[in-house]
Amino acid sequence: MAKRRTDWGSLVAGLLFLGLAVAFVVRGTGEWEFGVWWAVPVVLAGLVLTGVVRAVQRSRARARERARDRAEAAGTAVSDGGGDRDDGPPRG
DSSP: OOOOOOOHHHHHHHHHHHHHHHHHHHHHHTSSOOOGGGHHHHHHHHHHHHHHHHHHHHHHHHHHHHHHHHHHHHTOOOOOOSSSOOOOSOOO
């Protein structure tokens, strides 16, 4: 089975829209009354947060790729570290 990395941007966007769906369901029951216009800035802020998360994830992946390329050019083996963690360089 192919190993896949976690897409944190999709996770953030999914949680955002799941939270909005729950808010509108609760609003529909009459238990919670609020104006619908608050959803627009929440969606915009959530999408900006999603973009930031994806940009950070992409830059970390590029840094890993550059390190792997440098190591291959130097003739040393580089371990991906296994798993799905992305903690950066080892701390010792």
